Amino acid sequence: MQFSSSSAHRSPPKITTLVLLSGLSALSLNLFLPSLPNMALHFQADYKVMQLSIALYLLVNAVLQILIGPIADKAGRRPVLLWGLVLFLVATLGCIYAPNVQVFLVFRMCQAIIVVGMVLSRAAVRDLYDQDQAASMIGYVTMGMAIVPMIGPAIGGLLEESFGWKANFWLPFVLGVMTLVLTYLDFGETSAKSGKTLVQQFREYPELLGSPRFWGYSLSSALSSGAFFAYLGGAPFIGTELFGLSAAEVGIYFGAPAVGYFFGNFFSGRYSVHFGVNRMVLWGCWLNAAGVAMSAILFLAGFGTALSFFGFMTFVGIGNGMTIPNATSGALSVRPHLAATASGLSGAIMLGGGAGLSALAGALLTHETGAMPLLWLMLATSVLAVCAILSVIRRERQLGL
Template sequence: MTGDNAAQTSRSQMTAASAATSPIAAPRLITLILLSALSVLPVNMTLPALSNIAATFHADLALINLSVAGFAIFSALTELVAGAMSDRYGRRPVALAAISIFVLASLGCAASNDIGTFLLFRMLQAAIGACFSISLVIARETSGEREAASKFGYLAVGWAIAPLLGPTFGGLLEEFFGWRACFLALALLGAAALALCSRELKGPATRVSGPRRNYLASYRQLLGSARFWAYTLCMICSMGTFYVFLGGAPLAVGNSLNGSSTQLGLYMGMVPAGFILGSYLTGRYASRFQRGSVVVAARSLTCIGLLVGLALSMSGVTYILAFFGPCMFIGIGNGLTMPAANTGVMAVRANLAGTAVGLAAAMRIAGGALISSIGGLFLAEQHAVQVLFGIMLTIASLALSAALAAAIIDRRTSE
C-alpha cells in the first residue's frame, strides 16, 4: 500500500512538473520583438518633450525628471513581480494585463491636466516592463535551448533599436503635434501589441497545476543556485561596464570634441550600435555553440577591446577613435552576453523561468546602477581616459570571471 501511495505521489509530481513546463503555442518572432521593443521605448521616446511638459504643468524640470527615473524604477519592480506571476497564472494573461494597463496609462498621460496625475499615469506605464521578461520566457518555452539563445539575439536587436529611434520619433511628434501626441502614439502601439498578443499567444490560462508556490520560496530556490548567481553577476557586471562608460565618456573626451554635443552623441552611439551587432550575431550563430562558450567568448572580447584601449591611451594616442573604437567592444560583448546569459538563468528551474528572468533583470538594473555609482567615485579630470579604461576593464574582468564560473557549472551539470 505504501509503495502504491509513493508511486501515485510520484506520478502526481511528474504530472504537475509536466504541466508546469508544457509548451505553449509559438507566436511569430516579430510579435516577440515588438513586445521587447515596446518594453523600453517609453523611456526614451518622451525625452525631447520634457521641457514642454514642464511648461504645460508649470512644474520644475527636476520634478518632471521623475517621469524618467521613476519609470525605470517601477519597470524593474514590474519585472521582478510579473515574472513570478507569469509562472503562476500563465504568460498570456499577464502579458495582456500588462499591455492593457500600459495603453490606459498612456491615454491617461495624454489627458492629464496636472503634474500629479501625469506622474501617476507615467508610473503605471511601467507595467509594460513585464513584456520584456515574458517575451524571453515564451521564446525559451517554444524553442530548444540553443534556438532560444538565437531568438534572444533578435529580441535584443529590437530592444536596442527602440531607444535609438525613440527620441527621434518622439521629437518629431512633439514638434508637429505637441507632447501629448507622444503618449497617444504609445497608446496606439500598445493597442497594436495587444491585438497581436490576443491572437498569437495561445498558452493555457493557468500555468501551474497542483500546489501553488510561495513567491518568496521561489526566490529562495533561485538565489540558492550557483548557476543563477554566476549568470546574473555576469550580466550585472556587463551592464555596469556600460553604465560606467555612459557616465565617464563625456568627462573623458568631451574637451577633445570642442564641446560639440552632436559629435559626442554620434560617437557614443557606437556602443549601442555594437550591442545591435552583437545581438544580431547571436541571432545568427548562437544556436551552433554551447551557451557557456558564447558568454566566455563575449566577455573575453570586451576585455581585449578595453585592454587595447588602455594600452593606446597609456601610449599617448589621443585620436578620438582610439577611445570609442575599443569601447565599441563593450556593446558587442553585451549583445553577445545577454541572450546567452538569460538562457542560463532560465535553465536553473524550468518551472520558474519567468521568476528567474524577472529577478535577474531587476538585479541587473539595480546592480549595474550601483556599480556605475561606485565607479563614478574614481573618475577624475586628470588622466581621465586611462582611469576610465582601468575602471571599465576591472568591471569587465569581473564579468569574465563570472562567465568562466557559469561555464564550469554548466559543464559539471551536463556531466
C-alpha cells in the same frame, strides 16, 4: 475586462509578436533621452532630477520583474501580458498630461509595467525550445529589439525638435495600442498554469537563489549590461554638456551601442547552438571590456572626442548582444520548470543593478571630471562580468556538465 486563454488563443506567438513586445519595452526606456534637457526646463526642475526618470524606471522594472515571473507561472503568459499593456497605456497618458515633475516621475515609474513584454517574450521562447536553441531564438528576438534602441534616440531627437518632448510619449502610446491588439490576436498561451498559489510560487525562489550557476549567469548578464546602463545615465550629459551636441546629434550618436547590439544578437542567433552559451557569454564579456578599455585609453592620452567615445561603445553593444541572450537562456535553463520566475528574477538583478549604475553615473559626472568617472565605472562592471561567467564555467566542470 476578461483576457481569456481559450482554445482560440492557444497557438504559439509568431516571432514578430515577440520582437514587438520586447521592442516596446526598449523604446520606452530610451526614446525620450534627447528631450531630458528641455523637459527639465518645462518642469522647472534640475537636470539631475529629470535623470531620475531613467534610474527610477529601471528600479521599478526590477521590482516588477520579481512579481511578474511567479504571477505568469501561476496565471499564464497571455493574461499577464495583456493587462500589462493596458496599464502601460494608462501610465503613458499620465506622463503626457503630468502638471509637474513629481507627477511625471510617478507615472514614469508606472510605465515600467511594460517590462512584461521583455520578461514574458523570453519566457515564451524558453517554453518552446531547449537551452541552446532558446539562446539562438532569444538572440533573434533581441536582434529585432535592437533596431528600436538603435533608431529610438535619433527619432526622439527629431520628434523633440519638431513637435516638443510630449511627442516622445505619444509615439509609444500609439505603438502600445497596436501591440495590444496584435498580442490579443496572436499571442497564444505557451505554458500550462502551475496550479500553485502565489505564495507557493514565491517559495520556489530559494531553489533558484541557491544555485551558483543561476547567480553566475544572472550576474554576468547584469554586470555586462551594467556598463550599458551606466552609459545611459552618463552619455546624455557627456554629449550635451561636454561635447556641445544638439538633441538630434545626441540621439544619433547615442545609438552606437545599439548598432553593436544588433550585430551581437545576430552572432547569438547564428552561433549559439554551435558554440554553446558559455563560450558566447565569455567572448561577449571580453568584447564589452575591450571597448570600454580602448575608449578610456584614448581619453587618458588626451585624444578623446565625441566620435571616439560613442564609437567604442559599439563594442559594448556587440558584447551585450552576445552576453545577454545566452546568459538569459542559461539562467532560464537551470530550473526549466521555473522559466518565467527565472526570467523575472534574472531581469530584476540586471535592472536593479542598472538603476543604481545609471544614477551613480549621472551623479559622478561634472564639467571638471570629464568622461573618465563613467569610463572607470563601465570598465569595472565589464571586468566583473568576465569573472562571473568564468565562475559558471568552473562550476560546470566541477559538476561534470
